[in-house]
Amino acid sequence: MPPQPPAPPVFYSFPKVDVLQDSLANFVVKAQRDAVEKRGKFTIALSRGTLAANLKGLVGQENVQWDKWEVFFCDEAAVPLDSEDSNYHSNILSFLSDVPIPAGQIHTIDANLLDDLEELADQYEKQLIDHFAKSNAARYPTFDLMLLGIGPDGETASLFPGHELLSERDAWVAYLDDAPRGPKRRITMTLPVLTHCYRAVFVVSGNEKAEMLHAILDRPEEGLPCSRVRPASPGLVFFFADSEAAGLTKYPPTAFRWIDNEKEAEEAVAAAKRRAARRAAEEGGE
Numbered sequence: 001m002p003p004q005p006p007a008p009p010v011f012y013s014f015p016k017v018d019v020l021q022d023s024l025a026n027f028v029v030k031a032q033r034d035a036v037e038k039r040g041k042f043t044i045a046l047s048r049g050t051l052a053a054n055l056k057g058l059v060g061q062e063n064v065q066w067d068k069w070e071v072f073f074c075d076e077a078a079v080p081l082d083s084e085d086s087n088y089h090s091n092i093l094s095f096l097s098d099v100p101i102p103a104g105q106i107h108t109i110d111a112n113l114l115d116d117l118e119e120l121a122d123q124y125e126k127q128l129i130d131h132f133a134k135s136n137a138a139r140y141p142t143f144d145l146m147l148l149g150i151g152p153d154g155e156t157a158s159l160f161p162g163h164e165l166l167s168e169r170d171a172w173v174a175y176l177d178d179a180p181r182g183p184k185r186r187i188t189m190t191l192p193v194l195t196h197c198y199r200a201v202f203v204v205s206g207n208e209k210a211e212m213l214h215a216i217l218d219r220p221e222e223g224l225p226c227s228r229v230r231p232a233s234p235g236l237v238f239f240f241a242d243s244e245a246a247g248l249t250k251y252p253p254t255a256f257r258w259i260d261n262e263k264e265a266e267e268a269v270a271a272a273k274r275r276a277a278r279r280a281a282e283e284g285g286e
């Protein structure tokens with residue numbers, strides 16, 4: 001069968017950030033159930049930034065098979081694991097220290113290698129290879145769930161617009177020492193890894209993200225890093241935004257519900273477009 005085009009992004013908008021956080025927790029748990037049922041474990045990757053705070057709804061969720069989780073980090077600053085710049089540390093504070101995931105299943109950078117960025121990235125890539133090569137014959141690892149943020153310039157993980165790392169196709173993990181903001185020295189999963197997953201979910205809140213979300217959803221042709229995360233079939237991409245972040249986009253929101261496959265995603269987005277067109281016609285006729 002010829003390769004199928006990616007499914008359209010599914011956009012959920014929530015009235016308040018606490019509703020977003022509860023819905024996100026609910027979605028993550030459903031993604032875990034789906035993955036464990038189909039593949040016997042749940043591989044999840046977490047990005048730096050405000051995402052961690054939006055994951056606190058995971059604490060207290062019931063019927064979660066925490067022992068099936070394998071947690072990786074989409075990007076990480078080259079800092080000690082107890083630094084406030086550490087992605088691992090932010091997620092420990094937000095939820096990881098409150099849930100019983102076995103420590104060996106939380107895959108951190110090797111903090112002994114902070115002086116050598118190339119080694120740091122290679123060692124992290126090796127952890128991915130050790131984990132995925134056994135179960136996955138594909139060219140890139142296939143995460144069950146990739147949780148991503150949206151940076152002020154449309155960057156995601158540590159892939160910044162115009163940066164040469166955006167064209168990396170060989171490495172699974174790469175390093176940079178020139179991040180335009182925050183810690184300059186980092187490692188990051190590369191674009192093909194972000195894109196080669198079952199589900200990618202962007203999580204965004206606050207007014208200051210509204211213009212960027214508008215650009216990403218409504219003008220994907222601009223090719224911002226976030227717009228380039230379009231998992232190929234059978235992967236799906238979702239956007240979770242609070243009403244502030246959702247304030248400018250014209251992309252039609254879908255009512256929040258679990259979407260299992262590309263056909264459901266296509267139908268949900270088509271229905272959301274029809275609803276939006278009807279509303280626009282009604283408003284135009286008033």
Ligand SMILES: O=C1O[C@H](COP(=O)(O)O)[C@@H](O)[C@H](O)[C@H]1O
Nearest residue numbers: 047048049050051149150151157
């Ligand atoms: O630098 C980064 O920024 C983006 C967005 O962070 P946020 O704090 O505005 O949510 C983040 O997604 C990325 O992983 C990080 O390296």
